[in-house]
Amino acid sequence: MKGLEELIADASVFAGLDSASLSLIAGCAGNEHVRAGTFLFQEGEQADRFYLIRHGAVSLEVHAPAAGSRVIETLGEGEVVGWSWLFKPFRWQFDARATAPTRLVAFDGACLRGKCDADHELGYQLMERFASAMLERLQATRLQLLDVYGNARASA
Amino acid sequence: MxxxxxxxxxxxxxxxxxxxxxLEPRSGEPLQFAAGQFTMLSAGGAGEVPISISGDPDRPERLVHTVRAVGLATRAICDADPGRVLGVRGPFGTAWPVDEVRGMDVVIGAGGIGLAPLRPALMSLLARREGYGRLVLMYGGRSPDQLLYPDELADWADRGFEVLVTVDSAGPEWLGHVGVVTRLVRRAELDWTATAAMLCGPEVMMRFMVAALVDQGAQGENIYASMERNMQCGIGHCGHCQLGPTLVCRDGPVYCWSELAPWLAIREL
Amino acid sequence: MDGVHVIERNDFDALLDALTRRGYAIVGPTVRDQAIVYDEIASSADLPAGWTDEQEAGHYRLRRREDEALFGYAVGPHSWKQYQLPAEVKLWRARVDQDGGLSNVTEPPRESPRYAFLGARSCELHAVGILDRVLLGGSHPDPADAGRTKDLFIVAVQCGEAGGTCFCVSMKTGPVAERGFDLALTEVLEEHRHYFVVEVGSERGADVLADVPHGEAVEEDRTAAGAVHARTASQMGRELDVTEIKELLYRNYDHPRWEEVAERCLTCGNCTMVCPTCFCTTVEDVTDLAGEHVERHQRWDSCFTVDYSGIHDGAVRGSAKSRYRQWMTHKLATWHDQFGTSGCVGCGRCITWCPVGIDLTEEAAAIRESEEGPK
Incomplete structure (x- = not known):
């Protein structure tokens, strides 16, 4: 079994961090295992953590009355679940649900924020990595918004 | 004509x-075609439309077309039932480089109805499975009920394709991926410099797909795309399908991306 | 075949008679609706004798000449395109069966009249060749297109004066026709003599000439014809620097000039209608009310319409800028890659017949100047 530090070092979002930083981060992390159907968090709850998926799948969902749940995005191995712990008001905007038996590394957001406040170099390194991952997800979301497979103005 | x-x-x-x-030809003469080619298809007097051939090039006895009803001509075709006769001209255009990419890993990147023109390539690759490395289908659709050929997706997976499907939106009952098709590229671990890609879908989707492939290390000259323009005659005479220095009906629809890329960067070309 | 000959004006109708006897339908210039157009010609009386034209950007006027020249004008709104690729053609007609199939398919006869083009100018011969290459030079030549110009007899006329919008010298398509004709005439008007210096370009041309009273050209006749050619070449109303023009335009798809020209362009498509090489066509299926018969018609189309570039979710070229740019870059640049030649012969029709006087030589020069500075 790999130790937490190794698991974290393997994740692309933490790629390139030195071992001191990795062990600082690992100090805020722990392993978790959830069954299919388990909510990691739900909309409106306090956002005090985030996850790295080691194995399994997680879907981000939004629930509307009558319409039920819609899946906005699915996340898999090596991907990060959750950004809301980083920014005020630290509240989840969506539901995150495991759609398969899923192994995760869970990170204590308050712990990590505290370490970033104390060590701005670590804070910068982490922010840069999270911003990059968020940008990729934002761009992908924008493409989704285009509804490119739709049938807007048919003529032929 | x-x-x-x-x-x-x-x-x-x-x-x-x-x-x-x-479709079966009234003449009894099978329409030989290469994967990637299209025909001009018509029903009665409702006009002709270019439709890619979706069948198996090794089995030309039946001409297979997947048609989406989006306008007059395609609605007339989709209204036609078995026993009715459709008009066919062709086949026209260039082919997927099925032979040229032998020995490589191959990504088939399809968006929406773009899987239809890629189906002949997919079948040819599977029929010659031993000639290729990994075969990966990355297929993006709008929602699970809008996916083409669901039964075949499973069959292709059984026969050696890694089938990755993602949709833009789904209910919680959908167990597959949700997200834009380009995200599948980032998740796949391939020997990208030795990977060929064949793409068909909305132009925006293909552009972003190429960007994702190139980011991973794929070479532009190994990426091929099938383009849509207003093909009317199919034989390079009517001018409508011009795409810069090329005519899509004659020089396409399948292009090597590295040749096309500078032109696609020009708006309203 | 060799040798240069002379036909006197008084014997000119014998040339038309000789063509008629051989079964040719003679098409040539005639005056109609205050313009010189092409139509069937029975005798020299149908030709625009004593007329000339004033041409400028967005301007065309007929004016009387001081002599009785038969070919004393430049090219008009028509071109030979209307015979190579008529504005509207019925491709076929068929019955629609119960099962939706077509039966009793009839295609119109492929044999057109055998045409003799009288008065084709050098730029026009180049245009005929360019259009032939598009229609017949690919992998799917249409027999219907081939039939229309089979056995074409061409009586070229060497231009006696250049029009105000001509630039064939720049395009190396004129003013002197050097090949592609059966006979080529240079009209010479002297104080007391009106005659044609005749070059023979084919066996058929020699055969026709043999039926027409003519003499051998003497030194003075040749000199007179040469002077006509030189004068015309020196009179070009426009010029276009075609040095690496393909590369120039390929580099400048984002040039601000396209926006500027689009502010004037009405996207009316006149330039494409008068252009002797613009070949775009569309087809339309026409059914009777009962839906029992269908006809497919082919007619000229224009890249200036929005529908022209329509794909399933809209038009690729929605703006006037993109449509003008498409047209001009096609003529001068992409045509080279598509068909191996320029698509422009320097006839100037697109300049003359543009209702707002847009001048492609000016547009190309503006783009060039922005790179190289004014000339």
Whole structure:
């Protein structure tokens, strides 16, 4: 079994961090295992953590009355679940649900924020990595918004 | 230039607005074609439309077309039932480089109805499975009920394709991926410098797909895309399908991306 | 075949008679609706004798000449395109059966009249060749297109004066026709003599000439014809620097000039209608009310319409800028890659017949100047 530090070092979002930083981060992390159907968090709850998926799948969902749940995005191995712990008001905007038996590394957001406040170099390194991952997800979301497979103005 | 009569022998509904037709030539003469080519298809007097061939190039006895009802001509075609006759001219255009990419890993990147023109390439690759490295289908659709050929997706997976499907939106009952198709590229671990890609889908989707492939290390000259323009005559005479220095009906629809990329960067070309 | 000959004006109708006897339908210039157009010609009386034209950007006027020249004008709104690729053609007609199939398919006869083009100018011969290459030079030549110009007999006329919008010298398509004709005439008007210096370009041309009273050209006749050619070449109303023009335009798809020209362009498509090489066509299926018969018609189309570039979710070229740019870059640049030649012969029709006087030589020069500075 790999130790937490190794698991974290393997994740692309933490790629390139030195071992001191990795062990600082690992100090805020722990392993978790959830069954299919388990909510990691739900909309409106306090956002005090985030996850790295080691194995399994997680879907981000939004629930509307009558319409039920819609899946906005699915996340898999090596991907990060959750950004809301980083920014005020630290509240989840969506539901995150495991759609398969899923192994995760869970990170204590308050712990990590505290370490970033104390060590701005670590804070910068982490922010840069999270911003990059968020940008990729934002761009992908924008493409989704285009509804490119739709049938807007048919003529032929 | 008179259309040849082909009788509908099988009509299968794929999605709410898309049907797949199997056609037999009245002449008895099979329409030989290469994967990637298209025909000009018509029903009665409702006009002609370019439709890619979706069948198996090794089995040309039946001409297979998947048609989405989006306008007058395609609606007239989709309204036609077995026993009716459609007009066919062709086949026209260039082919997927199925032979040229032997020995490589191959990504088939399809968006929406773009899987239909890629189906012949997919079948050719599977028929010669031992000639290729990894075969990966990355297929993006709008929602699970809008996916083409769901039964075949499973069959292709059994026969050696890694089938990755993602949709833009789904209910919680969908167990596959949700997200834009380019995200599948980032998740796949391939020997990208030795990977060929064949793409068909909305132009925006293909552009972003190429960007994702190139980011991973794929070479532009190993990426091929099938383009859509207003093909009307199919034979390079009517001018409508110009794409910069090329005519899509003659020099396409399948292009090598590295040749096309500078032109696609020009707006309203 | 060799040798240069002379036909006197008084014997000119014998040339038309000789063509008629051989079964040719003679098409040539005639005056109609205050313009010189092409139509069937029975005798020299149908030709625009004593007329000339004033041409400028967005301007065309007929004016009387002080002599009785038969060919004393430049090219008009028509071109030979209307015979190579008529504005509207019925491709076929068929019955629609119960099962939706077509039966009793009839295609119109492929044999057109055998045409003799009288008065084709050098730029026009180049245009005929360019259009032939598009229609017949690919992998799917249409027999219907081939039939229309089979056995074409061409009586070229060497231009006696250049029009105000001509630039064939720049395009190396004129003013002197050097090949591609059966006979080529240079009209010479002297104080007391009106005659044609005749070059023979084919066996058929020699055969026709043999039926027409003519003499051998003497030194003075040749000199007179040469002077006509030189004068015309020196009179070009426009010029276009075609040095690496393909590369120039390929580099400048984002040039601000396209926006500027689009502010004037009405996207009316006149330039494409008068252009002797613009070949775009569309087809339309026409059914009777009962839906029992269908006809497919082919007619000229224009890249200036929005529908022209329509794909399933809209038009690729929605703006006037993109449509003008498409047209001009096609003529001068992409045509080279598509068909191996320029698509422009320097006839100037697109300049003359543009209702707002847009001048492609000016547009190309503006783009060039922005790179190289004014000339």
């Amino acid at each position: 008179v259309p040849e009569p082909f009788e509908i022998v099988v009509k299968r509904r794929d999605t709410t607005d898309t049907w797949t037709f199997e």
